[in-house]
Amino acid sequence: MQELYVERLGQRGEGIARAPDGPVYVPYALAGETILAEVSGERGKLIEILAPSPARIDAFCQYYGVCGGCAVQTLTPDAYADWKRNLLVDALRHAGLTPPVDPLIDAHGVGRRRATFHARYESAGRPKVGFMQARAHEIVTIEACPILAPSLQPAPQIAQKIARALGAAGKPLDILITSTLSGPDVDIRGHGALSPAEMQALVRAAVADDLARISNHGVRVIERRVPLLRIGRADVALPPGGFLQATQAGEEALAAKVCAALKGARRIGDLFAGLGTFSLRLAEQARVHAVDSEPAALDALSKAARSTPSLQPVTIETRDLFQRPLAADDLAGFDAVVFDPPRAGAEAQARALAASKVPLVVAVSCNVQSFARDAALLTSGGYQFESVTPFDQFRYSPHVEIVGVFRRPAVRGRTRRLLG
Template sequence: MTETLTITRLGARGDGIAEGPHGPVYVPFALPGEVVTADVEGERGRLLGVETPSPDRQAAECPLFGHCGGCAAQHMAPLPYSRWKRDIVLRALAHAGVEAEVSPLVDAHGAGRRRVTFHARQVEGKATVGFMAARSHALVRIESCPVLTPGLASAPQKARALAGLLLPRGKPLDIQVTDTSGGLDIDIRGLGKADDRLRAALVDAARALDLARLSLHGDILIERRPPLVTMGPAAVVPPPGSFLQATAAGEETLAALVMEACTGARHVADLFTGCGPFALRLARQAKVHAVENGAEALVALQRAVRNTQGLKPVTTEARDLFRRPLLPPELDRFDAVVLDPPRAGAEAQVRQIALSRVPLAVSVSCDPGTFARDARILVEAGMQPIRVVPVDQFRYTHHVEVVGVFARPTQQKKKGKGGRS
């Protein structure tokens, strides 16, 4: 049913919210203060037109905005956009009952997203590569994307060329492309086993497309050049398809906040370390114990440590921190603990930190909700949130990174006097 609505506020996913006769109505791409017409079904509204536009509305930079599901907020001017993202963190903390000062949003988009996952499907008999439409399983064909790095400009075309070889087998694919100093690093998922003939065809395609590396389900088919990624003082070759911060600027920003928080610490535990974006930087000023469940990521970290001069000792441990978190006797030997868990957060590990005597915890999170849940555990244990910083490396989306620094009261008094010996 078509209705005329007045938008009063923004939701956590960027939807405009209007008060309907039966409760809130969520209208994507609408802004507070706007009078809009929408096709309403239940609590969802599909924007049909803007009768009274907000002064905070701006033109989207991508012609696919509103159709492609990748971006939610290209229509927001910079100031209301940054307020909206900071408010996401504020609301999450309030919901968890955590009182903390939240800094203004830090823009960490930089040159753009350096990794992207394309979906590949057969559409009308042709290989189509793109992103999913908003709230839909329909595939939107992508030729270019304004939020990607210039190094990924050719990524849709190269992903489509690879998909053309594989989609006749009838399986939808995910094609992850990473921009590295050696060129494009591509890992293909969803195909299953490939026979020798198909693997040879993929290797030939990698050469023709001038890829740095091509992998299938993490199995390297060919590495023509090392797909190097700079992490502070080191050059790292991440495992195929492994996690990286979305933007290089985002990694630098998060690492700078972590480094600043750990100033004076002599021995640091870096939990959920991945390939070591924090560990490799922290090792310039402290001994580091890096813990990660993925053995391949730790191998990449160890190789980078061996090839980098000027670092203090870095030890590594392969360990599932969800099932076997570090316990208080293990934690108590550190001056600081840094943790950067997946979206689910690190509740089991945080509970052990709360029981320990470690004086400083630095939490890096890609989910404000689980960040706030874990923060509450630390606060209830007597640690105080001395800094919470939202970081924006997922421009135009509802995703926001958070860095929180938590200290025991005795540590706050000692701030500036170095860590424990």
């Protein structure tokens, strides 16, 4: 047992203290606190808070400290917002960038509209269903989660029923449940092929809980209603297991920032376009070319665009932008480009953009490190930060969404003519 003084919060939300042998990372401890901790190497387990931080408040969830879903629930709102914003500031500084960073925008809204539950089987096929324990492979059984949207509150019980329906196989499952306009949509991963009896059990579960759809590894088992999402003016059919932003408020906040930055552009490239979070809204004001590696997402985007009156043309291209980024010649016809890659970022595409003459680039990211790396590539190619804004879509986690706007000063006059 060691007495430690916590100097700051780290990138995962853990308290970082200085011990004789080096830094110690203590989950759930806050900056400015004196604590007792069990220490093993660099890891510490919080035992007692001897002197609490003035910014400490009570956690609101009964599972906090056990469930790994939330890293920081006990900070006052102002201290929490500063910590999250500084995650981005620090990542940019480490990349050699010091642009002004806007205040954190709360994009949690009414809560998460999608969640992945994990199921593991104990003796006699009894499932244990919930979220993963913090820094462990054990499952914390969850009866209710307060950060889920009201429409997703039944999700823990739905996941339990799905796990019981597949209990005979005893395979570990990941159960993704998404709230849609048509009702809950479920995609199961980890089971493999289903037997006829298992398919019938899932059909019964879908009927009992009025689910819109159940799919297994992206293959439809039963679709009682097409799971629909509203993106801008368009209704979009969500492909099985398809990606979308975690909260409705987050999607709308990010899209509003992107659309405002690109206002006036006549032809826009939307890279890593997915279902059309940005494409379908940008098509209200410009022609859009949407590029992604997922054919199902692009097909859903294209169908939604064609069936929505008053949108300008949206073209699609299936392409792996990690392996085959759009080169400078491919990018020459765009007034502006937006890219929103997975957590790994868009290093190859950022390099290609840096070598292009696109006047305006908007980078969207869910990872501060990969965003900082890609931003450094763009600035090394002559772009300048116009703005950078952090969004808190994943409240109480260490994840930050970012929108960065980059412009080429050398073509500013040309850009004004194009966008005027």
